[in-house]
Amino acid sequence: MSRASHPQAMTPHRPGSTRTAPPQVPDTFWSQSRMRTYLLFDATGIPYMLVGLLVLRVAFALGRGPEAWAELLQEFSHPLYLAFHVLALVSVVFVGVRFFRLFPKAQPAKLGPVKPPPRPVLHAGLYVAWIGVTLALLVVLGGLWP
């Protein structure tokens, strides 16, 4: 009922006198809910890569002048592009929430004489910074300021 791990996983450099069966992982290893979440987290790299390519495309369109830019905007209003951007946004939120959950405990208890703030404060600070930066970008890019 199991699948093979790496054949050398957790094997000693000098094998013992008893023959052993190779290391295995349960069939369900990758489908357990926590592991599925982790795999989803890894899979968000794909939308990010595609967003990167789109940004390049935007830059090229800008370089080619107003007509190319208008054409690109027209293309971006297609439902498929809209759906992709929703997917990209969901990916960012998912990764952000996961990162914010794990980031505080990755902080050293002490770095020289400096102690980081308590984890709940750090956690809340990340959300405040995220929401603040998002709002600032919306205000500036939306033309509300300056």
Next chain:
Amino acid sequence: MDPETGELRKRTFVVTRFDPDKDQVPKTQTYEVACRPDWKVLDALNHIKDEIDPTLSHRWSCRMAVCGSCGMNVNGEPKLTCKTRLADYGDVVEVEPLANFPIVRDLVVEMDGFMEKFKAVKPWMIVAKEKAAEEGPNRQSPEELSVFKQFSMCINCMLCYAACPVVAKEPHFLGPAAIALGHRYNMDSRDEGAAERNEVFRGEGTVFHCSYANECSEVCPKNVDPASAVNQAKLNAVVDWATSFVVKRNG
């Protein structure tokens, strides 16, 4: 006995079997056991060994989640079987040896690879000069202790290795418990061996293999939070590397 009906509940245990003298690969064997409602998975395994099949091999000792001997995969998840209540499972319970370890026999895994990784991180106090007994004990404040105490609570049950997706793919990776222990000594105010251990952390089994899946911390029965230690160790290893260009080290 069911807590409500007062009856024993029959469960099917699907247990991995492997005899190195006979089997090429592990197989499974099924046992029907009438379980008491207060039983843990280990109680059922002991019942199988005592009453049904004395050839079944499994490790256990303290029965109180202290010795770390009875780690196994229960329905695919690494668990200390002495603190895993059968009441939390259905009629079929699958018991396998810890994932990612070579199997010695049935539910018993090879521990030597784990011990090698432990030894590699030098889990002992390293000091430039031993203090003479007349100079008194090494004192440590509660604040200094709090920096690493959590990481010293590990019972070496190896569940974190069975849960780690990186251990499954990277045989050289030092792994959660060993890195947590090395980090524990690096953070100890009495220790002077951080530079040596950080070299190990940056070496072949590097801490940077860790992708922060956090599975080790999810399955840890003692709340050691090895993922926290590993990721703190990453930062310390980088800072130590950068510092080595500026500050000359002894030796």
